[in-house]
Amino acid sequence: IKHPLHNRWAMWFFKNDKSKEWTANLKLITSFDTVEDFWGLYNHIQKASRLSSGCDYSLFKDGIQPMWEDASNKNGGRWLVNLNKNQRQTELDNFWLETLLCLIGEAFDDLTDDICGATINIRNKGDKLGLWTRDARRGDATVKIGQKLKERLKIPPKIMIGFQAHSDTATKAGSTARDRYRV
């Protein structure tokens, strides 16, 4: 018998083909709801650090598309962890796996309903890990989620991470939007 997960999750892949619409580049790989099927998928696909620049992986709850416009995301935002260039070889894959395990392992406990998913962006200017939540106005819940993420990624206390609302990010494409919260 396989070990069931609390939620069903979907893994998405984004490949940056500039000749196409953004949404046309976003593809569902597969969804799963057991521990065994998670590991089967994880061990089957390329490590994030091996992807070409401009690619993303996203793991979202089944039924939520990894885009701002989805009903579950539109009032939400993301905790953003910016990595420097050296961290692609030293931290990226560990950060991404730890984040995946936080999601499927329900690390956010009673705040699980605030969680939509997570994205890893592979970029030459520096890779980015985002943890997406449902409602940017829920300050206490959002801060608790950010603190748990920092703890699980073992990010030192002096390194601050910021939370940006998607409504800000979507209108400020090209630069990082203002932080609504910081932990």
Ligand SMILES: CN(C)c1nc(=O)c2c([nH]1)N([C@@H]1O[C@H](COP(=O)(O)OP(=O)(O)O)[C@@H](O)[C@H]1O)CN2C
């Ligand atoms: C429905 N729809 C069009 C739409 N819906 C979306 O949800 C969505 C986009 N478009 N995105 C587009 O990608 C560009 C790079 O963002 P980036 O996060 O890859 O970051 P970089 O600028 O490549 O570092 C964004 O500027 C935006 O154009 C990003 N995004 C999440």
